[in-house]
Amino acid sequence: MNGQGAALPEAARMQSHVAGFVTEMSRRSRLPLDYSVNSLRLVDLVVDGLRRSHPRRSQVARFLDGLGAYTGEVIVRRAGARWVDLDPEQRELFGQPVGIRMPDGRVWNPLGKVVKRFEEGPKESVARFYLLMHGRQAPGTRGGAEKRALCG
Template sequence: MERADERLPGAGRMRPCAAAFVAGATARSRLPLDYSVASLRLVDALVDGLRKGGADRERARGTLFGLGAYVGEVLVRRAGGEWVDLDEEQRAYFGQPVGVRMPDGRIWNPVGKVHNRFEAGGPQESLQTFYLLLHGRARRSVA
C-alpha cells in the first residue's frame, strides 16, 4: 500500500513544484507571488481564504502543498536554505518527506507550517512571522 508522502515529490522537485504553483496561481489572477518575504503575508491570506471558504483539508491538499512549496522556496531564496529529503525519523516527526535545511543545519517544515495555518489559523501560525522569527537564516538574501 502506498503511503501519502510517497506520492509527494522529493527535494529535487520542490523548486519546480513551487514554480508551477506560482505560474498557475498568477495565470488566473495578478497575485504578487515574487518569492519575497512580504509575499508571505499573501500566503497567510490565501490559506485563510481556503479555510473560511469551507474547503476541507482533503480538497485543499494540492493547493496547500503548492503554498508550502512556495514558502519553502522563499526560505531557500531569501534565507540561504536548501531543500532536503528527510530521513525516516524526520519524516515521522514532520509528517512530510521533504524540508528545508538552513545554513546553521536546522531543518524546517514549510509544507507542514502551511497545513498548521490552515488547521489553526490565527496570527500564531503566520507564515510571514514564521520567516521573520526563523532561526538559522543567512544574514542576507540569496537569489
C-alpha cells in the same frame, strides 16, 4: 506519516515544482507570488480565504502543499536554506517527504506550517514563521555550521 505530501517531488525537483505552481497561480488567480519575504503575508491571506468556506483538509491538500512548497522556496532564496529529502524519522515527525535545511543545519517544515495555518488560523502565521526562524543566513554571508537539529 499523514500521506498529504505523497504528490510532492524529491528535494532536487522542488524548485521546478514550485515554479510550476507559481506559474499556474499567476495565470489562474493573478496571485503576485514573487518569492519575496513580503509575499508570505499573501500566503497567510490566501490560506485564511480557504478557511472561510470550512473545507476539509483533504479537499485543499494539493493547494496547501503548493503554498507550503512556495513558502519553502522563499526561505531557500531569501535565507540561504536548501531543500532536503527527509529521513524516515523526520518524515514521521513532519508528515512530509521534504523540508528545508538552514545554513546552521536546522531542518524546518514550511509545508507543515501552511497546514497549521489552515487548521489553526492566524496564530500560525507563515510570515511570522519566516521572521522568527532561527538559522537564517545573514545577507551577504555564506556558509554555516552543519548541525543535526529538527525544528518546525
